[in-house]
Amino acid sequence: MxxxxxxxxxxxxxxxxxxxxxxxxxxxxxxxxxxxxxxxxxxxxxxxxxxxxxxxxxxxxxxxxxxxxxxxxxxxxxxxxxxxxxxxxxxxxxxxxxxxxxxxxxxxxxxxxxxxMGVYSKKVKDVTELADGATVAVPNDVTNEGRALKLLASKGVITLKDGAGTTASPEDITANPKHLKFKELEPAQLPRSLDDVAAAVINNNYAQDAGLSPATDAILLESAKDxxxxxxxxxxxxxxxxxxxxxxxxxxxxxxxxxxxxxxxxxxxxxxxxx
CATH class of the missing domain: 3.40.190.10 (Periplasmic binding protein-like II)
Structure with missing residues (x-):
């Protein structure tokens, strides 16, 4: 929850x-x-x-x-x-x-x-390749979950309602063409979830702690602009x-x-x- x-x-x-x-x-x-x-x-x-x-x-x-x-x-x-x-x-x-x-x-x-923040996967090389009904793990705290959803929306994987801010939640999704399912986990657990989900949106520090390189391993990475x-x-x-x-x-x-x-x-x- x-x-x-x-x-x-x-x-x-x-x-x-x-x-x-x-x-x-x-x-x-x-x-x-x-x-x-x-x-x-x-x-x-x-x-x-x-x-x-x-x-x-x-x-x-x-x-x-x-x-x-x-x-x-x-x-x-x-x-x-x-x-x-x-x-x-x-x-x-x-x-x-x-x-x-x-x-x-x-x-x-x-x-x-x-x-x-980045999206990581052992199953696909691009978020657009996620299968219909795939499960994506996201952080379970308010601001990091909103950040994760905004990152996915930036690639068009989902669409969030107008005005969805930094606390956006799955309830704010207005379009989900791939019928993605979201699994909410403690941020520190997200790297360990990669064997069990199609992709995971992982905070930078926990990704690096797990030996992942955001610059090279993420299949989608936040931009620094704005x-x-x-x-x-x-x-x-x-x-x-x-x-x-x-x-x-x-x-x-x-x-x-x-x-x-x-x-x-x-x-x-x-x-x-x-x-």
Whole structure:
């Protein structure tokens, strides 16, 4: 069943299970001399932050601590509760839905890159080759499911009603000529579903975690043009001007990080020229 980004299970109970710390560190502080504790999914956010920590942070006078998470809920819960100073993993529609659903007040500081969502398949080489009645797996949270359906609609596989926004659902489909069936799964489970479905629409980080290359393995990949899904550096409202946050924001949009993204991901992650 389609669901909002908030789990019914208490995030406070799960917090200790959902993350692993990269390097040692304590709870974050508020001074310029304290480490900036940033939550991230492993790929690409964790890798981008690790590059900054190893190659750029010291020169910029930034002490950076990275904590990796394996899901999309706990990084925001931890940020709101104060055990993180910032996080890097989500897009604006997801953040807006999280704030609305949970009553949090998290805000964007800068949007450094786009991890394009893609359609993957072991059965066909183009989405137009999907058989009549084929099953397509999609993410089961509100914004990622809407994003997946919009990607399929961009190729004409389905048609969505006029005005269907970032929270589009299967109920918004007005034309489905191939009579596709949609299987809603937790985003992290989507790569493992490829043996059982005709295709799956998979978030970039989970695709790369599973050894898939979005640039070469996706049979349909999002375009960067007018794309609202760039990943953002988020903080709790009021902390946007924290000097440590501003240092990280500047590094995330630096020429060095742009080159790192281009060289490492070769089109599977796309740098954004402005925040």
């Amino acid at each position: 389609r669901k909002h980004v908030i789990s019914a299970v208490s995030a406070a109970i799960a917090l200790g299970l959902g993350l692993t710390a990269c390097g040692s560190g304590s709870d974050s502080g508020s001074g310029d001399d304290d480490a900036l504790v940033v939550g991230a999914t492993a790929v690409p956010a964790g890798e981008v932050l690790s590059y900054i920590k190893q190659d750029l942070a010291e020169k910029a006078g930034l002490d950076l601590e990275i904590r990796e998470f394996t899901d999309y809920v706990l990084p925001n819960t931890a940020l709101q509760e104060g055990s993180l100073d910032a996080n890097l993993y989500q897009n604006q529609p997801f953040l807006d839905d999280f704030n609305k659903s949970k009553g949090t007040d998290l805000v964007s500081v800068v949007k450094p890159y786009l991890p394009p 794309n609202p899904y760039a990943n953002l550096l988020a903080v709790k409202k009021g902390n946007e001007d924290d000097p440590r946050v501003q240092k990280l924001a500047k590094l995330l949009t630096s020429p060095e990080v742009k080159k790192f993204i281009e060289d490492k991901y070769k089109g599977s992650v796309l740098p954004v020229t402005s925040g």
